[in-house]
Amino acid sequence: MQLSQRALAVKPSATLKTSQQAQELQAQGIDVINLGLGQPDFDTPTSIKEAAVTAIRANQVDSYTATAGILPLRQAIADSLATKQGVQVSPDQVVVTTGAKMALYTLFQVILNPGDDVLLPAPYWVSYSEQVKLAGGHPIEVAPSASLKVTPEQLDAAVTPTTQAIVLNSPQNPSGIVYTKAELQAIGDWAVRHDIIVVADEIYGDLVYDEQAPAPSMLTLGTEVAEHTVLVNGVSKTYAMTGWRIGYTVANQQITTAMKNVLSHMTGNAAAVSQAAALAALTGDQTPVGQMNAAFKQRLDLVYPLLAAIPGFSLPQKPQGAFYLFPDVSEAMAIKGFQTTDEFVSAVLNEAHVAVVTGEAFGLPKHIRLSYATDSEKLRTAMARLSQFMQN
DSSP states (O other): OOOOHHHHTOOOOHHHHHHHHHHHHHHTTOOOEEOOOOSOOSOOOHHHHHHHHHHHHTTOSSSOOOTTOOHHHHHHHHHHHHHHHOOOOOGGGEEEESHHHHHHHHHHHHHOOTTOEEEEESSOOHHHHHHHHHTTOEEEEEOOOTTSOOOHHHHHHHOOTTEEEEEEESSOTTTOOOOOHHHHHHHHHHHHHHTOEEEEEOTTTTOBSSOSSOOOOGGGSOHHHHHTEEEEEESTTTTTOGGGOOEEEEOOHHHHHHHHHHHTTTTSSOOHHHHHHHHHHHHSOOHHHHHHHHHHHHHHHHHHHHHHTSTTOBOSSOOOBTTEEOOBOHHHHHHHTOSSHHHHHHHIIIIIOEEOEEGGGGTOTTBEEEEOOSOHHHHHHHHHHHHHHHHO
16 A cells, blocks of 8 residues: 655654553553643633533534634634734634644645745744645754744754745743743844744743733734734633634735635534634633633742752753743763663653653754643652652
C-alpha cells in the first residue's frame, strides 16, 4: 500500500505520545503522574454546560451552521476583543473552527504555496512545523536569546526571500514566557517592513499571573501591524473546554474568505452544540475564569521553587503565563549520564514515574516541558520524585 510523501514526513505529536506512554504504565497499575498534557484539569464551568443542554433541548443545534460559525458567536468574539484589548473588529473578520489547531492548519493551507518559508522562533508548539509541512511550506527554526524570546536582529538572520509568515506564541507554549508590548511592537514593525504575516497564537492570552490584564495582543500595535496579523485563539484553555473543540481566527477579509472556502470542503462547520457552549462562555459569568487563574498562579508559586531546587534543572526566569515550565536539563543529563533528552525523559518516566515532554519536540533540545495543570498534591509528589531521581 502506498502512502503520500507528505503523510510519511509528518512526525507524531510528542505531547500525545508522552500521554499514551503514561497511560500504558497506568494500565499496568503503576502510579504515574502525567505532567505532559497541556490542558486544564478543571471541569468546564456548569453554566457553559447548561447552556449547551438548553440549546439541544430547544432544537437549536440540529443543523449545519454557516461555515465561519454562527453570527452571535462571531459577534461575541469581536466584543471580547473590544473589551479585553480595546480592538475593534467586524464579525466578518472572524472564522470559527474545530479547535485552534484546525484554525492554524487551515490558515497555513491558505497562506502558503509550495516552497514558502515560515519562521518558527524556538521554543515553539509541536504542531506548527508539521502543519507548515502539510501545506507544502518549509519551517525555519529561529534560535532565541537566553530569555527564550526572539528579536528583530535574530529574525533578520533567518529571513529568506520566500518567507511568508512568522508564528509568534505569547504567552508561550512550552515556556510560559510573555512578550512585552514593546517586544511585540518591534517584531510587528519588522514584519511590516518585510511584508510578512504574523500568525499570532494567543490561545493562552488570558492566562497571565503577574499582570491583572490579559497579555498584550498583536492586534493592539497599530493599523499596519494589525493588517499583517492573523490572530489565533479559542476557548479551550481559558474556559477549560479542550474537549469542545472551538477555536477561531481574526484576520482581514481576504484571508477569512479563503479560509471559509477551504473549510467548506473540510469540516463544513464546527459542531453547533460546541458553538452554543462557546457563546455562553464568552458572554456569561467570568468568575470561573478568575478562579481557575488564581489556582494556576498558586500552583506556579508552589512548583517553581521546588523545580528550580532540583540538581541539574535550570530555570533562569519564572514564567508569567500559560501553565508550563521549560527547564534546561543539560546539567541533569550530564549528572545522570544521558546523551539525549529522549533518553532522559524515558528514564524519568520509567524510574521516577513522572511523564514530561522532551524539548526536541519544541525545537530546543536539552530542555523538557512540564505542565502544572494538575493539583498541588500531585505536583509536590512529582517534584519529590524528580529530586529523588537526580539523587540516586
